[in-house]
Amino acid sequence: MVSGTASNSASSSASGEAKPTGELARPAPATRPRRLKRTPGEVVFDTLVYSALIVFTFICLFPFLNTLANAFSSSTAIQTGKVLLWPVEFQVGSMKMILADSSVIRSLLVTVFLTVVGTTLNLLFTIITAYPLSRRDLKGRGIFMRFMVITMLFSGGMIPLFLVVKSLHLLNTLWALIIPGLISAFNVIIMKSFFQTIPDELREASVMDGCGNMRYLIRIVLPLSGASLATIGLFYAVGHWNAYFGAVLYIDNPDLLTLQAKLRNILLLSQMDTSLEQMTMESKFTVIQESLKAAVIVVATVPILIVYPFLQKYFVKGSMLGSVKG
Amino acid sequence: MKEWKKNYDLYLLLVPAVVFFIVFAYIPMGGLVIAFKDYNLFRGLWGSDWAGLANFREMFSIPEFFRITRNTLLLNLLGLLVCFPAPILLALMLNEVRSRYLKKISQSMLYLPHFMSWIVLGGIVYAVLSPKYGVVNQILRWLGMKEIYFMADQTWWVITYTLSAVWQSAGWGTIIYLAAITAIDPALYEAASIGGAGRIRKIASVTLPSIMPTIVILFILAVGHMVSIGIEQPLALANSVVSDVSEVISTYVYRVGIKQGEFGLTTAVGMVQSVINLCLVVAANHFAKRAGGEGLW
16 A cells, blocks of 8 residues: 555664664564564554454445345345355355346446446546646646636536536437546546656657657657556546446436446335335345345446456555645 | 747647536536526526526425425534544554554455445445344344334434445545655654653654644535535435435435426525535635645635
């Protein structure tokens, strides 16, 4: 993690001129001999912190594990409350049922399409907006920045935007889920700060060699910004993957439902049961649904889990850059 | 003039963004005139009759307006009290962890909910808390307690809403605090050690004061968002049984505006929210700057 490595290097540089007696406040790097001694008070403190953190982490993770276990457990096992962290009376029936449901697969394909096409367009338009704004020699850049920042502070709200989307005849098309969110002012600002970290001397040298703006952007800036493009791209992609309100708002056509919207329809059916369970009789149907519901959730989540290691790496960097202003 | 010519291609690159922000940000702002109109879907924006302040008068006269405002403020206030300190506490704890593996693993796990959609999180919350088959009530029964209707009881719903927000955001929120902690000069800790400070004393006298500017700015910004509430979390967690506490401004605008076609009234409601929000953010920025930190702009 970013903070971990940074704090370690900070402590090793600080302790560079060996301090035999000094008890280090910062975590000791792994290469150095273990810590000198811990007072009993410290042992108690460490134990408390460690156990609190482990408990909190477990609570955080538990609902996911339980859902995963439910997806692969038999209905009787769920009904009798035997399922905690791992599947009981293992079955893949619910998963098969979900994956055999063509409407779920269809919504999965819609979401994949939306994520790929949407993210590509997002990136393209964010780059061409952020690059000119990163050029300090561009006249009128401040005016445009203000023009853009105002949209972050004030908006017309849901209804006027809906009417605009409607009057452009975007309702019930996938474009309604891509175009209104095409450029995020926030991401433009982050990308602009990324671009500004590239030394200006590079551009001056390129201009000397007769390199124009466009060529400089494509040949020099973009190849140097791989990490930042990945970060912003992941921001957009996870947004597309997870967004559901856009689909709820703009799409009626069941063939165009996104995975999250489809998931919502399935869950809404069973949510009704959950809140009204006190009134309804125990039905076998609900129990089967519990496992089915868990299976849909798993299907909607697995792709995120697959890219999660990359997400974490880049997102942490990206969210730090968000705090760098330029 | 020469400048403009030399960089004409850069200005061309900005054209799509100008068009985009005009169409999808500034025209909707202009669309706020709907709030002053008796909007008729068939006659369109300019064909509809002016209604003056009738929509605003109606807004204050309907009982729901009081309710959705109260719910929005209540949920945000609880968020401020519970969700705001959680990442600070977690960051302080993570900072005290010496085992790199434990730190890394628990960070990975804590960040995870941030990457899930509210539909997935809401579905999981409903499943886990279900009175009959949910694992939480199962554990309560093992402990000999009665099951709790978490999502059907108003008080429990509010608590669940708040805690699920902690679940979603607390881990991710630690990043900014951990970054602030990393920037602390290690000499301060050494000085504290020489002065005989223990670990808790160091947290209280070095770590906390050092990250205080970050805390203050984030707090002020959080206050600035008191009247606005996203729609994805409330919509994913709400149900008809608890609508008295779960209906907030955003869900009301969606339900009554989009679904029932009350465009004028709900645009007025949304506009009041946007305007108060703008005032609060501007005020918050002002205070953040006065508190010695950097504002948003």
